[in-house]
Amino acid sequence: MEQAKLALLTEKAREIRLGAVKAVYSAASGHPGGSLSIADILSYLYFSEMNVDPKDPKKADRDRLVLSKGHTAPALYAALAARGYFEKELLSTFRQADSILQGHPDMKHIPGVDMTTGSLGLGFSAANGMALSAKISGDSYRVYAILGDGETEEGQIWEAAMFGAHYKLDNLMAFVDFNGLQIDGKITEVMNPTPLDEKFAAFGWNVLTIDAHDFDQIEAACRAARECKGKPTAVIAKSIKGRGVSFMENEVGWHGKAPNKEQYEKAVAELSV
Amino acid sequence: MADKIATREAYGNALAEFGAKYDIVVLDADLSEATKTCVFKKQFPDRFFDCGIAEGNMMAVAAGIAATGKIPFASSFAMFAAGRAFEQIRNSIGYPHLNVKIGATHAGISVGEDGATHQCNEDIALMRTIPGMTVISPADGTEARAAVEAAILHDGPVYLRFGRYAVPYLYDESTYKFELGRGIKLAEGSDVTIVATGLMVHLALEAKELLKAEGISAEVINIHTIKPLDTELLAASASKTGAVVTAEEHNVIGGLGGAVCEALAGICPVPVLRVGVEDTFGRSGKVPALLELYGLTAANIAAKAKAAVSMKRK
Numbered sequence: 317m318e319q320a321k322l323a324l325l326t327e328k329a330r331e332i333r334l335g336a337v338k339a340v341y342s343a344a345s346g347h348p349g350g351s352l353s354i355a356d357i358l359s360y361l362y363f364s365e366m367n368v369d370p371k372d373p374k375k376a377d378r379d380r381l382v383l384s385k386g387h388t389a390p391a392l393y394a395a396l397a398a399r400g401y402f403e404k405e406l407l408s409t410f411r412q413a414d415s416i417l418q419g420h421p422d423m424k425h426i427p428g429v430d431m432t433t434g435s436l437g438l439g440f441s442a443a444n445g446m447a448l449s450a451k452i453s454g455d456s457y458r459v460y461a462i463l464g465d466g467e468t469e470e471g472q473i474w475e476a477a478m479f480g481a482h483y484k485l486d487n488l489m490a491f492v493d494f495n496g497l498q499i500d501g502k503i504t505e506v507m508n509p510t511p512l513d514e515k516f517a518a519f520g521w522n523v524l525t526i527d528a529h530d531f532d533q534i535e536a537a538c539r540a541a542r543e544c545k546g547k548p549t550a551v552i553a554k555s556i557k558g559r560g561v562s563f564m565e566n567e568v569g570w571h572g573k574a575p576n577k578e579q580y581e582k583a584v585a586e587l588s589v
Numbered sequence: 590m591a592d593k594i595a596t597r598e599a600y601g602n603a604l605a606e607f608g609a610k611y612d613i614v615v616l617d618a619d620l621s622e623a624t625k626t627c628v629f630k631k632q633f634p635d636r637f638f639d640c641g642i643a644e645g646n647m648m649a650v651a652a653g654i655a656a657t658g659k660i661p662f663a664s665s666f667a668m669f670a671a672g673r674a675f676e677q678i679r680n681s682i683g684y685p686h687l688n689v690k691i692g693a694t695h696a697g698i699s700v701g702e703d704g705a706t707h708q709c710n711e712d713i714a715l716m717r718t719i720p721g722m723t724v725i726s727p728a729d730g731t732e733a734r735a736a737v738e739a740a741i742l743h744d745g746p747v748y749l750r751f752g753r754y755a756v757p758y759l760y761d762e763s764t765y766k767f768e769l770g771r772g773i774k775l776a777e778g779s780d781v782t783i784v785a786t787g788l789m790v791h792l793a794l795e796a797k798e799l800l801k802a803e804g805i806s807a808e809v810i811n812i813h814t815i816k817p818l819d820t821e822l823l824a825a826s827a828s829k830t831g832a833v834v835t836a837e838e839h840n841v842i843g844g845l846g847g848a849v850c851e852a853l854a855g856i857c858p859v860p861v862l863r864v865g866v867e868d869t870f871g872r873s874g875k876v877p878a879l880l881e882l883y884g885l886t887a888a889n890i891a892a893k894a895k896a897a898v899s900m901k902r903k
Contacts, residue, residue, distance in 0.1 A: 423685050431656060432685040438677055441646045445653020475646035
């Protein structure tokens with residue numbers, strides 16, 4: 317990847333992380349761990365991969381993103397703000413009664429949100445529906461979904477996986493944010509959904525495994541997904557929960573907890589260049 | 590034209606008819622022969638998608654399709670649509686107010702032989718508590734056909750409730766007009782109002798005749814749209830007759846009877862008695878036997894009507 321592009325994506329990922337932490341701190345509530353783990357994927361999708369226009373958020377031929385792991389809305393909102401869908405200042409109103417920024421993504425009121433999500437398992441099906449719709453009318457847009465690894469414990473994920481392969485939705489690409497942790501602990505100890513690569517392959521998907529924090533690997537995966545015909549692509553994106561804030565990294569306690577003032581300031585310092 | 594048709598049959602025919610006129614997409618969950626979406630499938634195979642036995646996925650897939658501007662009909666039995674997939678309907682369709690039409694067949698006790706696991710007497714209650722959801726329960730084939738087109742033309746989520754069992758035609762297609770949210774007064778009366786929906790409407794008309802023989806004049810109203818409810822029509826009739834009986838093939842809790850009580854309590858409090866499944870589960874049997882067993886009969890409507898009349902303030 318060119319240095320300039322890498323620098324841009326790195327900078328945008330940093331902005332997304334800062335914005336997400338700021339939103340959660342302002343709300344004194346929210347999910348920082350899984351927001352930080354998907355920041356690099358969101359940076360790549362919004363600043364390199366997806367055909368979108370913040371000035372025309374509903375344009376018919378846009379690529380769509382469904383954040384199926386909707387609790388990490390702080391990262392999505394920070395990415396949308398960074399991309400110019402709304403003012404960054406709005407992030408500090410996250411989860412407030414007079415704000416459009418709901419605790420989980422709300423497509424009716426938030427510019428750039430393509431699907432309402434929050435209840436796990438549902439968004440992935442909706443992404444399949446969007447991809448099928450494009451096939452029906454011969455539209456060329458692509459659909460991206462981001463799933464949690466814990467989310468794959470939902471049976472509906474596998475109903476949707478069956479559906480996507482059955483209808484050969486090669487315009488659909490799903491990232492599984494494989495950070496290894498869910499609310500109650502390690503995914504392998506709470507209810508082991510692994511091996512996810514073999515499961516998706518068995519369901520008929522094109523499967524790739526990457527480092528979720530390496531832009532070259534994200535780029536290669538997106539290219540491979542575009543080139544793969546007749547199958548949807550699942551990317552097992554190995555990530556670090558809390559990535560970028562030292563005391564949050566790999567700590568399950570930061571799944572759904574807001575930092576206090578001191579912790580927030582430390583996080584901001586670490587995320588500032 | 591046959592004198593009877595199941596509303597599910599009319600649903601399938603209507604999808605095929607309107608599929609030529611409107612850009613609809615039809616989904617089913619391995620029940621297309623029973624829900625009658627197979628009629629559409631035959632005519633428009635490129636706009637029909639079987640989702641397999643996975644109703645939750647089907648509902649959220651429908652949400653995704655609607656989010657891209659198309660109009661999907663998601664079909665299954667009422668039990669697996671409103672019941673199994675309630676949360677998908679609530680969160681992925683209702684909350685974002687997406688333009689999904691849910692075609693739920695085999696509603697109520699008239700499923701017959703399949704028994705309690707397949708007899709959904711709770712769907713009206715479930716669906717009408719979702720904000721912004723329109724709930725339609727047609728009384729005959731003509732109304733079912735018209736309801737499908739009304740649902741297509743309405744922007745927002747619609748739950749359509751159809752039955753498995755053939756019911757008599759009440760309306761002539763050439764003169765019938767379906768107005769979403771408007772009840773239809775089928776007969777004028779002065780002593781009691783019978784408010785019915787679905788398969789119970791023709792039984793309400795029979796009950797009117799039974800009551801007439803006993804010198805009681807019953808007004809009969811067909812409520813095809815349970816939400817939004819035609820409270821204006823109901824209040825006007827209730828204030829005239831002073832007593833109401835509701836009739837539905839659904840639990841007496843939370844369905845049409847519940848909706849009518851909620852509405853009238855605030856604007857025109859009169860005695861309301863409810864005919865329906867008395868908060869119990871169904872069982873296997875021939876449909877006529879089951880309707881008898883659960884009191885879904887003209888005789889029971891008439892008996893409740895008399896009781897309601899006797900409760901009126903003197």
